[in-house]
Amino acid sequence: MSQAPILALHGGAGTIPAASLTPDLTNAYHDGIRTALAAGHAVLKSGGTALDAVTRTVVALEENPLFNAGHGAVYTTDETHEMDAAVMDGATGRAGAIAGICGPRNPVLAARAVMEKSAHVFLAGEGAMRFCREVGLEFMPSAWFGTERRLDALRQEMARRAANSADTRSDADRHGTVGAVALDVHGNLAAATSTGGITAKTPGRVGDSPVIGAGTWADNATCAISATGQGELFIRVAAAHEIAARMRWGGQSLAEAADDVANNVLAPIGGSGGLIALDAKGNLSLPFNCDGMYRGFIAPDGIAHSAIHREDWRIQAST
C-alpha cells in the first residue's frame, strides 16, 4: 500500500446557527459525521477503491435524517422530494449523475448505476426513475424520505411567501447537501455528492450537485471536489472544474485554488456555501464562505476529525 488513504465529507454548508444548536443536536451531528467517516474509511483501510469509499460514505449520510439527502431530504413546493446525486472516478474520468428522482433509497447508488450500467452520464426525471427500476435499485415509499423537521421548514416557508414577509431563513433552512472525497491506497481519487436540493424549490429545479464540473469533480491529475451551497452560482462558475483547472493550468495549489474559488469567486456573487477538496498528494482543503459546514475527515493518522462552525476540530481515534 503505497498511499495512506484519506477521506473527507461534508453534510452541507449553511448550518444551524451556533446559538440554536443544542448540545444534544451538536453531538448528533458529530456522531453522524463520524459514523459516515467510519463507513467509508473501512472501505479504504481494507484496500478498497476511493469510488467505493465515497459511495459508502454518502450512503451513510443519506440514511441519516439530519442531513438533506435521501432520508431527510427537503420538500419541494408540491410537498414532494426531488433528489439529485453524482459520482466521479478520478482514475478513469467516468461519471454518473441523476436528477429529479424520488424512490431509490440511496440516490448516490442511482448515480453510480448510471455510470456503470447505462451508456449515459446523466439521467433525469421520469426516464431516470424507469432506469432505476430496471437496474433493480432498492426503492422506498416517498414517506420514507420525509421528516417532520423538513415538513415544518416547508410549511413555514410557504406561509412566509403567502404573507409576503421578509426571508429571514438561515442558510441551513435554504439548502444542504452531502458529499465525500477520497484518496485510496492505489493513489486514486473519487468524489460523490447527493442532495434533496432547496426547501420549497420549484419542482424540476436542478442544482449543482449532479452537474459534473459544478458540484462534483474527480481527476487523479488534479483533485476530487464535492460542493455544497447556493447551487445556481456554483453552476455559473463551474466551481469544481474551476479548481481543477487552476491547479492544472495555473499552477495553483489545492488550497489556493479551493480557497480562492470559495471566497473570491463564489462569495462576491452570492454563492454562499463551501466545498471539500482533496488532491492525489493527500492535500486536503475544506473552505466555506458562510457560518458553517458540517464536515469531517480522516487523515493518514486514522484520527476522525469533525466540525460544524469555525470551532476547533473534535477528534476521535479511528477504531
Add this chain to the structure above:
Amino acid sequence: MSQAPILALHGGAGTIPAASLTPDLTNAYHDGIRTALAAGHAVLKSGGTALDAVTRTVVALEENPLFNAGHGAVYTTDETHEMDAAVMDGATGRAGAIAGICGPRNPVLAARAVMEKSAHVFLAGEGAMRFCREVGLEFMPSAWFGTERRLDALRQEMARRAANSADTRSDADRHGTVGAVALDVHGNLAAATSTGGITAKTPGRVGDSPVIGAGTWADNATCAISATGQGELFIRVAAAHEIAARMRWGGQSLAEAADDVANNVLAPIGGSGGLIALDAKGNLSLPFNCDGMYRGFIAPDGIAHSAIHREDWRIQAST
C-alpha cells in the same frame, strides 16, 4: 460601435457522409445555415446584444427540420421527443438551461426564460414543463417536432437493436445539435445550444448541451463556446469550460485551446464531435474531430461563410 460584430453557428457535428449528400440536400443545408446566420447577424448589425443574436440564430435553426433541435428533433426509444437547451451571457455570467422538455416551440427560449424569469439556472422534466407553461411560452403539439426522416431513423435503429446487428450508423444518425456564439458591438460574448439529443436515446438522458461548462459556456474574459457531439464525453471533460480555463490560466490562445480539446482530449476517449469558439478579440475557431460539422460564420466583413465537411467555405455577401 467599437467592435465589429461576429456570429458563428453549428448545426451539429456528425454530418451526412459526403457521398450520400445530394446537391439539393447540400444546398438546403447551406441555405439553412445562411438563413440562421442572417437572422442573428441582423440583431448584431442593429446594435443588439450577443445574447439576443445567439437566441435568434438558434430559434432559426430550431425552426428548420434539417437540424436536430425543435422542429426536426430526433426520437427517444418511446417515440417521444425530449429536448434540451442552454444559453449563457458572457457579460454577466448568467445562464439558463432546460432538459427533457417537449412542448415549447423553441427550447432555446425556454432556457432563456429560466435565466430571466426563474430563480434557478437549470430546470428539467415535468417541473420544467410547468415553468414553461407558467411563463407563457408558445407551445406546439408533439407531432410538430417530428419528421418522417427522424422517425425512419428511429425505426431503423430499433430494428437493428432487435436484430442485434452491428451499429453501422453514421455520426449523423447518432447525434446532432445546434448552437451559436456571438460577439456584439458592445464587446460582449454569448452562447446558446439546443438539441433533440441522440436518436433512440433512453428517455431521461441528458447530454452536454444544457450542462453549463460542458456543451455551453460564455465569459467575456475568455470565450463563448457551443459544442456538439457525443455529449457524455463532453460532460466528462467539462469541454467548454476546459477551453475557457486553458485560455485564462494556461495562456493558450482560443485556437490552441479549442483545437487541443477537440482533437487531443475528446477524440482519444471517443468523444466524436466538434464545437464553435469565439473570444472577445474576435478570434474564431470551429474545430471538429469527425467527418463534418454543419457550420457557418459572419466575420466583420459581413460575408456569410458556410461549410459541411472539410471543403472550402461557400461565401455569400451579407445583405
